[in-house]
Amino acid sequence: MNENFSLISGISILAIVMYDFFYTTMSGSGAAMLTRFFSLVSHKIIKLGVKLIGRSIFSYSGLIVNLVVFSAWVMMVWVGLYLVYSSDQASIVSSSGLVATSTERFYFAGYTLSTMGLGDFKPISPSFKILTSIFSFFGFIFFTTAMTYLISVSNAVIHKRSLALAIRNLGTNPEEVAKNLVNKSPSYCYQKFSSLQEMIDTHTVNHxxxxxxxxxGNADYTSSFSINLASLDEAISQILGDITLKDFHLEITPLRSSINHLLLHMEHNFHRTLDKDVAPDFPLPKPNKYLIDPLENDMLLQHRRSIIGGLLKNEGFRWKDVYS
Structure with a gap:
């Protein structure tokens, strides 16, 4: 391998993956390009698993996503450092003074990242000594930051499931949810609207x-976010479409707006994973009045259903499951 090409390639890979890693884990502004790509790869693996073994694969969805993304980060840093070391093949030697082979340089690069010390190989050029010390330190930062990031993601997953269960406690289908949202005392209803709005806003920020x-995803029907979100949104459509419930329209508008923001975020950032061709499965609301939404700035019913339909399909559900 040409030594200049090896050096340029190694530096380029390291620069790309380090930017992706630090932006994703420390910016709080989303994921960089590589993380988005490997997350999409994990999504396709999960969908393939659903076809092969069924919905039970969703129990491992978090594990699959984390392993794919984390492994990609590790391997790219490892390969990039190896290529830099390969730009001067005589600069890494064994404890007996023999020049390291290609396999031994790859081993040394991984050993350096593991923060376990130099092992039985060592750099002899000043530049590689400094490089080795930098990436030994980076290895410590890398694993610590990655674990902190995964803990934050785990907390967001717990909140997502708590939100799903909070909706589920209102009912198992849109009719039950709508009934329980409006058939209590006004103070209870307004408190529930506010609580759900706060939880949805927090989930959007986490997302x-x-x-x-x-x-x-979630293999458990009761704690699935997509199917419970669908029930809540359909219930709100029913409330807003019922002129006899106009006293609740103003109070439920902020909750509807929070869902709108979440759905638009999903559509804008995850359109590749939202299979919105689900029109044949749209349930027809029983009373025609539910087809009318009085909010001028609200998303059209068909539009919001198409986005939610994509979320349902991502978790192996159909619209008929929402109304069953």
């Missing part, structure tokens, strides 16, 4: 900060 959250 924007940790986009890998989108690829976490």
């Amino acid at each position: 924007e900060a940790y986009p890998v959250l989108h690829y976490y």
